[in-house]
Amino acid sequence: MAKSTTMNGEQPTRRDFLYIATGAVGAVGAAAAAWPLISQMNPDASVQALASTEVDLTPVAEGQIITVKWRGKPVFIAHRTKKEIEEAKATQLRDLPDPQPDEARVKKGKEQWLVLVGVCTHLGCVPLGHQGDYKGFFCPCHGSHYDTSGRIRKGPAPSNLEVPPYEFATDTMVRIG
């Protein structure tokens, strides 16, 4: 019996059903085990539940822009002047790289309040208020110009400044998020 034993381990073994099944089950297991390791990088439950921010608008004078923090990001709240609103409304949609009327970016009856996520849509810098060719916002990093409605007019940014979800809790209190 012992004499008949040969060393045939060097030859490739037959890939029969059993081997394939075992390999497949192992692969599925490895993939399933990898998921928690990947998923843990996603925003966790406490981050997802981050509270909304409430802002009292009483101290914000006409022509002033304030910056508040929401989800770790700056949010601009601009108290626009009549002139700025007029300019924003008068702009033709065909002049806009990312066409959107001003009405779609503010709450009806509250046109003086422009609420924007203060993050340039190009590469994430914080634009400066009341600056640039359109006197809206200007991003100093790579020269993107936004108008008084926060719409992109010139420069490398692909789209308008984002409007976060918000609502007026009272006439002078805005709740962002």
Add this chain to the structure above:
Amino acid sequence: MSGPSNFQPKSALLQWTERRLPILGLMHSSFVAYPTPRNLNYWWTFGGILSFCLGVQIITGIVLAMHYTPTVAGAFESVEHIMRDVNYGWLLRNMHASGASMFFIAVYIHMFRGLYYGSYKEPREILWILGVIIFLLMMATAFMGYVLPWGQMSFWGATVITNLFSAIPGIGPKVVEFLWGGYSVDQPTLQRFFSLHYLLPFMIAGVVVLHVWALHEVGQNNPAGIDVKSDKDTLPFTPYATAKDSFAMVCFMILFAWFVFYIPNYLGHADNYIPANPLQTPTHIVPEWYFLPFYAILRAIPSKLGGVIAMFASIAVLAFLPWLDRAKTRSAKYRPLFKQFFWIFVITCIGLGWLGAKPAEGGYVIASRILTAWYFIHFLVVLPLLSYYEKPSQVPASIAESVLGKQPLATAKAKGSR
């Protein structure tokens, strides 16, 4: 890792790569063609299981470090944040915490296997010493890791263990302050432990590479304890060892999963869910189970310095084992007396572990002293004497014969033992 390989990949691209970096050949000769003795039993699968354990600890550890905060004010809460809010955080943390115990279960089996079958003997001395170094690094890593959740046991374990160094005559207190980075275990201590806890596993991985390299140079020992003499004695690593190791690994995972999913707190201390309080010591400080035998040795000696020396000596003595046990026969299978002393030694270690968990008083202290004495007698007296006086039984002529059951040859005895 044993000499140049004649492995030739089939594709032209891989051949091009292979001529410049023979990594496939290295892999092939180490994990495919590598000849393993055909008589290895399941105790030999723990090397692979240990690699798995190290991998699990490193991967879950890296991930946990993405959420953990090494500050006195934030450590405890960040661990709870992981347990509560992080996606699958509870799973990752349970795996890492129970994984440490699994690692030690596997390493103790691996070490006792080496002791039983004489795997430390010529020509495997360096292989064995590298193993002792890995064990030491594991102990340091586990100790520092246990400090990180900053519970009561974390804090007081860190205090007690770092205070061991105060036993060093003269400079002891200075050394302890150096380790603490202050006048007590505090923020600097926690932060450096975190840094070192992250570093050490990679050092373990490095020494493991050396360990495997040395193993592949001298070849595996085997239950018969005799050298490979012909191709008949071995089987290629793949598929034989691969299939066997994988099966054993999955069985080990079942044990692992049992702890992770069903009794994740069984292996920890309840006290570690109480945030660290530097003003109040828990009534009964106990280290993790895997340190208990050494803790018993520490407490058995009625002198501070003596206890510390005995504890470190109990590990250091392992490194000298190849020269304490000079018997030519490796495997306990063919050493009737050694075999009995081996089991007495196993019981001694378990007894020390039990005593380590008991309060240091009365009969427990006496028992600790007796077992501590025997621990050292085993290595320093019994093994050297056995080397000279024990008459080994007949060793099979070859590995193939020991497995395939050929009729024993009368001449085998003289040649086979060694």
Add this chain to the structure above:
Amino acid sequence: MMNKNTLLALGIVSALSFGASGAALAADAHAPQPPRLKWSFSGPFGHYDKQQLQRGFKVYREVCQACHSLKLVAFRTLGQSGALGFSEGQIKTIAGEYQINDGPNDRGEMFQRPGRPSDTFPLVFANEQAARATHNGALPVDLSVIAKARTYEVGFPGFLIDIVRQYQENGVDYLQALLTGYENPPAGETLTPNQFWNKFFPGHKISMRPPLEDKRVEYTDGSPQTVDQYARDVTAFLMWTAEPHLEARKRMGFQVMIFLIVFAGLGYFTKKKVWANAH
């Protein structure tokens, strides 16, 4: 040989288990072992009883909360899967009943506002000193993980059997026993005015006055309004605060076990087939 292998295996298992016995809190040797109760969340298929958790939460709010905080528990988690089963609206209402310290506001002042679901339960006392000052020097501990921070010693061979039985209810059994373990001190034992005698407390002299009494908390679901039931309910609730993902853990554990057993079976036959060539 087989015999030896078994011995070695036994040895390792017992080495492991001795460690675990060390893990048990070695408390006063005279304190009796708490009785082991039946809990809905024990065992491989354990799950929380939502009604019980809600009752326990009520007991916590009406009794324990006067002194004990739950600072690691966020209101939002009351509604997550495997929790108390509150709706989003209910959670908002509950959170709103708590005052949370916030600030500074635009004028640089700290202020209080009603809680939101993302907040955690507020501290009852501003700091440890304040808590001790109102409790004759005793500190009412935070209860967030108390069910895991308490245990009792299990002797040989019980602690080995506990591995197989998956016994992890040391903490809750102790807490339930503690809450119901008040009695008159035995003759010869004297207590200071702020101490009470508890059969299960290590050292027996506890600074927490007996917190529960029959009919103290009103139950609307017909459960008995007794100290024993209150203690069970609030203890179950505290198990949830300590292990909010227990249900998910056990559910995944079962799936993993099934997978591993199938995989091990396949691995066994693969190994056999491979090794058949060697003999």
